[in-house]
Amino acid sequence: MSNDLFYILIISNVFSALALYLCAKRLLKFRRRQKRSFTFKSYPIQKCQLEDVHPCFIQDQLGPSPNSTVYFIGGEGVEASLSDRETWVVAALAKFSKRIFEFGTCSGKTSHIMAMNAPKEGRVYTLTIHPSQLEQLSFENNDDRLHENIAKEEAKFDIFYYSDLSTSEKIEQIFSDSKQFDESKFKNSFDLILIDGAHTRSYIMSDSKKAFSMLKKGGVILWHDYKPEAPDVFSYLNDLSSEMPLRHISGTDFVIFQRTS
Numbered sequence: 001m002s003n004d005l006f007y008i009l010i011i012s013n014v015f016s017a018l019a020l021y022l023c024a025k026r027l028l029k030f031r032r033r034q035k036r037s038f039t040f041k042s043y044p045i046q047k048c049q050l051e052d053v054h055p056c057f058i059q060d061q062l063g064p065s066p067n068s069t070v071y072f073i074g075g076e077g078v079e080a081s082l083s084d085r086e087t088w089v090v091a092a093l094a095k096f097s098k099r100i101f102e103f104g105t106c107s108g109k110t111s112h113i114m115a116m117n118a119p120k121e122g123r124v125y126t127l128t129i130h131p132s133q134l135e136q137l138s139f140e141n142n143d144d145r146l147h148e149n150i151a152k153e154e155a156k157f158d159i160f161y162y163s164d165l166s167t168s169e170k171i172e173q174i175f176s177d178s179k180q181f182d183e184s185k186f187k188n189s190f191d192l193i194l195i196d197g198a199h200t201r202s203y204i205m206s207d208s209k210k211a212f213s214m215l216k217k218g219g220v221i222l223w224h225d226y227k228p229e230a231p232d233v234f235s236y237l238n239d240l241s242s243e244m245p246l247r248h249i250s251g252t253d254f255v256i257f258q259r260t261s
């Protein structure tokens with residue numbers, strides 16, 4: 001090999017290595033900004049299928065069991081709505097839940113659906129901040145600013161989907177900032193808890209801590225918006241999954257925890 005060829009080979013290898021190094025550095029910086037953990041699996045929490053969530057979702061060769069039949073309204077035109085598959089999941093779980101708690105009411109469509117499907121004696125407690133209570137909000141420095149603003153923008157409802165409907169008899173509306181809400185009188189009392197309030201780190205931590213203390217043995221917590229676009233929810237749940245058995249429900253942005261003891 002001539003000397004020239006040898007030097008060209010060396011120089012091109014050095015440039016390739018440098019380009020690779022710069023690409024990897026940019027990728028890691030991007031992932032850090034997204035607050036994603038340093039794993040290249042895009043959704044680190046283990047996935048589960050609907051039939052692992054509740055036996056009512058077990059399928060035979062013709063499709064899902066009739067036990068998964070629910071009262072249902074699609075999410076068309078509803079602000080910050082769950083997807084239709086997510087609505088099916090909460091509605092079906094509500095059928096087997098006497099006491100339900102929701103962090104974040106928004107339009108109240110999901111509260112209505114859960115109340116429609118809950119047993120006759122069932123009760124749905126739904127907590128949201130009233131438009132006149134915005135000064136109660138207490139975000140922290142490391143909270144995601146985008147979702148801080150979204151939480152404020154969505155705090156505009158004081159009339160809800162269920163307000164003039166018979167489901168209002170099964171629903172207890174609580175107006176409060178969720179950090180100020182005193183959960184102590186609800187210890188170990190809920191079968192189903194949906195966490196869908198402010199999507200910032202300090203709030204998701206506070207809401208989750210309260211949810212764990214209010215959850216009954218055998219009960220279920222669902223967190224909504226497990227996705228990189230809600231980085232504080234995503235990173236909090238990824239961290240929590242190293243301490244407890246969380247699962248990501250396939251085809252949804254739900255993460256589920258089932259309390260067994």
Ligand SMILES: C[S@@+](CC[C@H](N)C(=O)[O-])C[C@H]1O[C@@H](n2cnc3c(N)ncnc32)[C@H](O)[C@@H]1O
Pocket residue numbers: 079080081082102103104105106107108109110111127128129137151152154155156157176177178179196197198203
């Ligand atoms: C994503 S929406 C909830 C959607 C609702 N669960 C549904 O399925 O239709 C979030 C709601 O949480 C409320 N919220 C945001 N921050 C809150 C806080 N700190 N305390 C109580 N509610 C809060 C917002 O006002 C908004 O109504």
